[in-house]
Amino acid sequence: MQLEQTSFYAASEGAVLQPGQEISGRLVLPGRKYAASAKAMSTNSSRTGQPYLLVTSRLPEPPAWNDRLLFQPTGSLEPINLKVICPEAGRLKKARDEKLAAWLDRLAGSEEEMLLALTDQAGVRGLRQDDLATFCRLTPTELRRLAMNLEKEGQVYILEFSPLFLLSQRSFNFLLGKIAGYVESYHQKRPAETGVPLKKIKERFGLPRPILLLALNRLARDGKFVLEGELVALSSFQTRLSGEETAILRDIENLLLQEKFSSSSFDQLVKKFRLHPSRLTALLDLLLRQKKIVKSQEGFLLHADWLENLKQQLSLMKARGQKELSVGDFKRLTGLTRKYAIPLLEFLDELGLTRRVGNRRLIL
Secondary structure, eight states, X not given: OOOEEEEEEEEEESOOOOTTOEEEEEEEETTEEEEEEEEEEEEEOTTTSSEEEEEEEEESXXXXXXXXXXXXXXXXXXXXXXXXXXXXXXXXXXXXXXXXXXXXXXXXSOHHHHHXXXXXXHGGGOEEHHHHTTTOOOOHHHHHHHHHHHHHTTSEXXXXXXXXXXXXXXXXXXXXXXXXXXXXXXXHHOTTSSOEEHHHXXXXXXXXXXXXXXXXXXXXXXXXXXXETTEEEETTOOOOXXXXXXXXXXXXXXXXXXXXXXXXOHHHHHHHHTOOHHHHHHHHHHHHHTTSEEEOTTOOEEEHHHHHHHHHHHHHHHHTTOOEEOXXXXXXXXXXXXHHHXXXXXXXXXXXXXXXXXXXXXXX
């Protein structure tokens, strides 16, 4: 049987130990004893009044949280009953004994306290069920029950049930502040842009998508953020444009209103207004955010006023008893050629104003 070097923190049950005390001996497991050493921490636990022990041995498999072990010191000392508190000592970050003892005190409590402590420790990336596989022997069903209790208490968010994925309320609140600070800083550095691309926030924080969306939706629900497609902005933010950019924005809006259904490609608009593509995108996003224009899935742009007028005409036609609309009817109504009438009709289908049936459309 292959033995592996194992280090874990444990609490002594019954034995009186002195801070810093070192003991050698054996761990007594069913059928065999294993050479081991134990060193008491320099700080006593506020929970037990005794120092926790760092136990090192070579074992066939590491213990798990809450396991009970027997440590037989060398010589005439009485056996020490151990309760495993942290089976993965090697994974803990180095810290002063006072801070480490406080952390172990959290793990030394109930099952719920242990789960909350680990969820807090996982931080803004959350705690997954796989992270618990070697830490404790609780079943997935037991872990879900504990998580549901913690969620009812407002301590954690359950992002996924199977496999379990948790985020602590403490980490979530910290994350909300960090994201809000980042978006505010982004606005200050780029006041002419309409918002922060969602991918920028994802890259900045490296968050799993469920956690990112939970945070953004909470900030939006609380009225702090405005979410527009793939853009995020503080609700108080106003895009600041130069005089030249304001004039260009007005010209773009007038062009779309005059053309009714824009035949200008994105590249043509870049050349016409002599704008960098990213700047044109930002200006169009601003018009979209202000609801002055709308955009189809195919990328066609419409002025909102013209579209509203078109909606009213369709409603009037329906009120007069006309339930269907042919391409010819639509061309006469809008003055558009077939080249643009067809994609616009498809856009009206997207908006739920019409529905295609064969070569005709129903007015909804």
